Amino acid sequence: MHITSEALLDALRNQGLRITAARRAVCSIIAERHSEHLTAASILDAVQANPDAAADQSTVYRTLDALESSGLLVHSHLGHGAAVYHLASEAAHQHIVCSRCGATAAVPAGGLSEWLDDLRRHTGFEVDPTHFAVTGLCPNCAR
Ligand SMILES: [Zn+2]
Ligand SMILES: [Zn+2]
Ligand SMILES: [Zn+2]
Structure with missing residues (x-):
């Protein structure tokens, strides 16, 4: 079972973050594309492709940080490039x-x-x- 977008949103609520359209978009991209190696920049691109989300870079990065502190999201380094994100439910x-x-x-x-x-x-x-x-x-x- 993969971590759902709702579970990610709950983790943000538990950290006292307000659930905005931008945060909702970040969570659904991570949940839907869980098998990909998404960088923060590719998540930002995907969120900005959604005109309702109105997300700036710092919102996306802070949301990723909060999800990492909740333990539901982890990052790895594949090489010289930016870190990539995985759901913690993805097999290690x-x-x-x-x-x-x-x-x-x-x-x-x-x-x-x-x-x-x-x-x-x-x-x-x-x-x-x-x-x-x-x-x-x-x-x-x-x-
Ligand atoms: Zn991987
Ligand atoms: Zn690292
Ligand atoms: Zn090669």
Whole structure:
């Protein structure tokens, strides 16, 4: 089950934010396009495409911050570009990005448990493998 737009709006209400047309638009874009890697800029573009929403950049960014503090939204870094957003209900995954062409792939985080156990043994760290991507060459570029 994916987090719904209503659940996102509830999280904003719980933080004392007023539900405006702009905030409603941000929440429905994130809920509808949950399988995409949306940047703050692409969310802003999509919100501004809706003439009723009248959203400025700071409203969109502050809404994203509030959703992140509520724990329903997380961000990851795929490379040099802007961070991308995921719903926290999206299965945890590690990203791999091609350093030549930018192609991305996702690996379920569960498959990394041996490596994470190893890191914990050696360093004592609880590692979050989903925050940053690993880079390499995709099959096309490696040929
Ligand atoms: Zn992803
Ligand atoms: Zn970050
Ligand atoms: Zn490539």
